[in-house]
Amino acid sequence: MKVHFICGYYSDLAHTSKKRPEDYWDAYFYVWAVKVGKFRRSFFAHKPSGKIRINRGNFELVRQWFGDFIVHTLKTENETDDVLLIPVPSKDGVVGEKTFRTLEMVREALSKKPLEACIFDGIRWKMKLQAAHEGGGRSRAFWRDQMVVDPAVEGRSVVLIDDVLSTGSTLLAARDALTAAGATVLGAVTCGRTIYDLATKPFGLQEIWVENELSDYSGNRGASQD
Template sequence: MRVHFISAYYSERANKHIKKRPPEYWESYMFVWAVKFGTYKNKFLIQMKNRTVKVTAANIGVAREMFGLFIAYCLNKDDSEVEDDVLLIPVPSKDALKNAATYRSLEMLEEAMVGRDFEDRVTDGVRWTKKLAKSHEGGHHNREYWKPHLEVIADVDGKDVVLIDDVLSTGGTLLAMMEVLEEAGANVLFAVVCGKTVYDCQLKPYGRQEIELVNEIHEYEGE
C-alpha cells in the first residue's frame, strides 16, 4: 500500500532517548500535533512548497486546512486513479467505539476537507469493537492484535477506498485497516497521513513524500 505524507514527525521517544529535536523538527512536530488534536499548544510555522504560514492560537484551524489541501492533492494527482465515488475513511482513533456519536479522527478529516474536492466522500467506515490500550501501552501491538477489534460499519463492497490518518508510525493499524476493508469487499487504493514518525533527521521536516507499506516498520532500536 502506498502511503503519502507531508511531514517528518520526530518522535517523542527519539527526543527523549536519542537526541533533542532540532528547531525545524519542532515545527513539523507541532504541525502534526495540531492536525491530530485541532487545538493550540504553541506557535509554529508550516513550510509548504510556495508558502510559509505562521500558526498561532488565532488561526490554529489552518493546520487542518493545510492537511486537507495535501489530501486533495493526493486524490487529484494524474496517477491516483481516484474516481468521484471514492470513500475517504479515517483510521479510527481510540474513542471511535461503536456507540460513539463521533470521534477525533473523523472530526479531523471532516474539518480538513471542508471546501475541498471529495468533501462529501468522508465516510465513517470502521469502528473499534471495544476500548483498547494506546499503542505505547501494554507492550508492542501489531496488526494481528488490532485487526480482530476493527469492525467495518459502512457498505464498502465493490468500492474504492482511501485511508486517512494523522501519523504513520509502525503502520500496524493501517495494515489491519486495509485487511478488514478488503475482506469486506473494498478496494483500498492508498493512504494519506499527515506525518511519518522518524527517529533521525534524514527526512526533511516538510515535503511531499511517499513510501510503500508492505510490512510493519520498526525503525527504533527498542522496538
C-alpha cells in the same frame, strides 16, 4: 500499500538521543496540531511559498492545509472518482459512539472542499481498547481483530486517512479488514510519519510503501533514521 505524508514527525524517544533541529520542531507541532485540533503554541508551517507563522488567530489553517494535501494527493493519483475516504479510528472510535477524533479531523480538513462528500465512517472498534501497559496488544493482527467494518464498503474503492504513520500496524489492519469486506484499498494519506533520524524531510510531499509493519524505535537508531 502506498502511504502519502507531508511531515517527518521526529519522535520524542529519538529526541532524547539527538535533539530536533528547529524545522523538525515546526513539523512536530504541525502534526500535533492537525491530530489534536487545539492550539498549543505558535510555530512555523513550511509551505513551498515560504514559512507561515501559526498562532491562535490563524490556527484553523493547519487542518485546512492538511485537507489541501489530501485533495492534491488524490488528484495526482487519479483517485477522485467514486472513492470513499475512511478515517482510521482513534481510540475513541468505538461502535455506538456518535463520532471520534480522527473522523472530526478529516471532516474539518475537508470542509467545503471537493472531496468532503467522500468521507465515510466505515471502521469502528468493537470496544474500548486497553492501554499497552494494561495488556493491550499492538500488532496488526490485534488491531484487525478489534475492527468492525460497515458492509456498505463492499465493491467500493477506499483511501485511508490518519494523522500519523508509525509502525503501520493500524493502517495495514484497516486495509486487511476492508479487503475482507470486499473493498479495494487504493492507499493511505497521513499528515506525519514517525521518524528516528533526519533522513526524511520535515515538510514536503513524501511517500512510502508499507506492506509489513515497520520497526518501531530502538535506542541505537536514535541518532541515525521512519
